Amino acid sequence: MITALLVLIATLLIGVPVAFSIGLASLAYFLAAGANLLVFPQQVIGQLSALSLVAIPFFILAGELMNTGGITMRIFNFALAVVGRVPGALGHANVLGSMLFAGMSGSAVADVASLGRVELKAMRENDYPDDLSVGLTVSSATLGPIIPPSINMVIYGSIAGVPVGLLFMGGVMPGVLSGAALMMTFAYIYRRRRLHTPRVATISIGSAFRSAFWALMTPVVLLGALFSGFATPTESAVIAAIYASIVALFVYKEMSYAQFFRALLSTTILSAAIMVILGLSAPLGYIIARDQVASQVAMTMVSTISDHSWLLLALALLLLIVGIFLEVAPAMIILVPIVSPPLVAAGIDPILLGVFIVYGLGIGLISPGLGMCLFVGSQISGMSLERVMLAVLPFIFPLIVVLLLMIPFPEIVTWIPTLVYGKY
Template sequence: MPAFLFVLFIGLMALGVPVTMAIGASALSVFAMSGFTDALYVLPQQMLEGIDSPSMMSIPFFILAGNLMNAVGVTDRIFSLALVLVGRFRGGLAQVSVIAAAIFSGISGSALADIAGLGAIEVKAMRERGYPAEFAAAVSVASSVMAPIMPPSIAFIVYASMANASVARMFMAGIVPATLLAISLMVCNRIIAGRRGYPREEAMPFDLAVRTVIAGLPALGAPAIILIGTMGGYTTVGEAGILASVYSMLLGFAYRSINLKKVWQAINDTVSVTALIMVIIGFSHFMSWVLAIQQAPQHLAALVLTLTQSPTVLMLLLVAFLLFIGCFIESAPAKLILVPVLLPVIDQFGIDRVQFGVVMTLALALGIAHPPMGVGLFVVTRVSNVSLERVTMAVLPLLIPLLVVLIVVALIPSLSTWLPDLVMGAPS
């Protein structure tokens, strides 16, 4: 029965059914086939239980903070700040794209928001300096993979809620892997830029560089508020999201770039995205409950034990599986469906839940940039007006360093657990 559920879900997705309806319809079908047609009241109960969490309350505020940052023009200032920091390197604008994405990741927590917010600026600037448009688009979509890993991360909030893990620990666990992603992409950009002769950027006059840095530094305030508040124990995750949203509003007033129309648009966008996320979470929680009563986690654990008893081999198998899933299913529904099924397996092998959360999030995030169904590829084609085929070919070399980092993080648990243990102490 669990196998039929997944086949039905994939089939509905292949037919173009929206992911929310595909999850709900497949779970409800198996629920009915199991003889529970007289207990349909369980559906709304499980949906409400799935979203009734303090951590989930923070999601709309993080989305709102990112939307407000976009509305008040912070993305331009972030790009200019990154240009001062790394523009003089070979292939300077490609390196600027990576640094700008890393900074904006700490504001938006969303890969698609990174592409939509920074992509147009990055691609336009790189085109004007003679970079091929497809390379500019590829760098934008590849660097966006950092967003779900760099705190604050909506993906980490969802995982922590499902895995009964600390959101603060998850945030800290993502810092080292996200830094490795940025470094690996910059090294790859440097190699490509050297071979193709991409230019360096001229140094800014000192006074202009100072003004640019001063203008861009306030953009770092939102992620600082979230990290200090949650990791220091001063605020809950939800309270940190509220403070970040208020800070974004104040920044708009300071920059004199905000008005009622922009605020209203940011709120509308936040409501739309939040509603979609919550419906997906609700239906996915119901699907997880259906899988649980079918004892799917126990059956999967027994099957895995017949294949291997090595945690290292298991992690490599899971990485390959998640990369495959990420090519066809968006990260959010994939995580919501798979986490309840896979947690008993990793617990049985003694794998840390925080490390697994980072590995799972990164593996599925790569699906954003991975052919053939990477959502980020479709978004960046609209932003850059470059064909999907050209962007796909250009992004393939940039996926290599990302895959290397994923495997390293999967094989070395301390890369994810060292910082949380250092700051918050080892879990008891």
């Protein structure tokens, strides 16, 4: 493990792209440990063969089509109309737009790749500092896996045997609180830096709603398909892409067939970049599992701590550390079978635990290390990965605060599921 860490640091210092640094570090471990080298490509191929990953290119395609066909812009304009009178309106619209888009994509990566382009362009054109614009845009994308629908919650539900519908409902309040926390953090930074940005002209909320009606119907269609059992989350990604195509081509009529094919090309390029990162991160997950690093920490935590609050606090620390090194899905595959059964047996609500784990690992999407949203944010902004990491740091704190608030106030997660289903 030390060999892999040294190689990772050395390759990063000489400027090797992060994805390939991770791959080289993992390969160095295999060579130093005398492990079977065939496992390396098997891990890469196995990771990329996961059916759930099919949703990523389709959600990205849906985002590209929404962006090209005027759907994303209408969502952003509606969000801007709602908060247009607030100082720093574009920043608040950035977060509100991400909350709305979260109900359409279920993916933080898709949020950054599609709506993030619109948000970042608007903030740059209105003289918002680049670091503040990029940091907020990338951070607000973490709402995607929390506000339903959420691919990560489906993965957790399938592993832990927890009803996905309850997990979706449990994610609503944490998602809303996270959005509010990001807005307050942005407002604090905006005032502290004494920024004076031009006031953005907006249309009335009614006009913005009428213009964005078919765009805002997207989460209704997706959640309806999911809750009715008509479609799986992966299939809902296909529905999202088809719905976005119909609305963009035939309802709003703002996208030509040439633009449609350009959206396909852009989706292919971005999906390929993400898949390379995902694939080369798989051997690292294998290394952590092989050396039983995560499992030893988890078992020690469960066996030595009895109080629920301290258990969840220790779990939060574990999730934040693991999220630095592993993508959310592999991390859940490793951790959930180990920590979920003993924690549920200890009396922790299974819905609270599921949302807590998904949320905690989701912060890893913007944590320095393997944060997927950082890579996409760097790609769409043209900023170096190091600058994006620094820009995101102020917005990680409020997300951690919301995570910790779930410990003394579990009702943040359990209130809506209990309201709908009673004692589940």
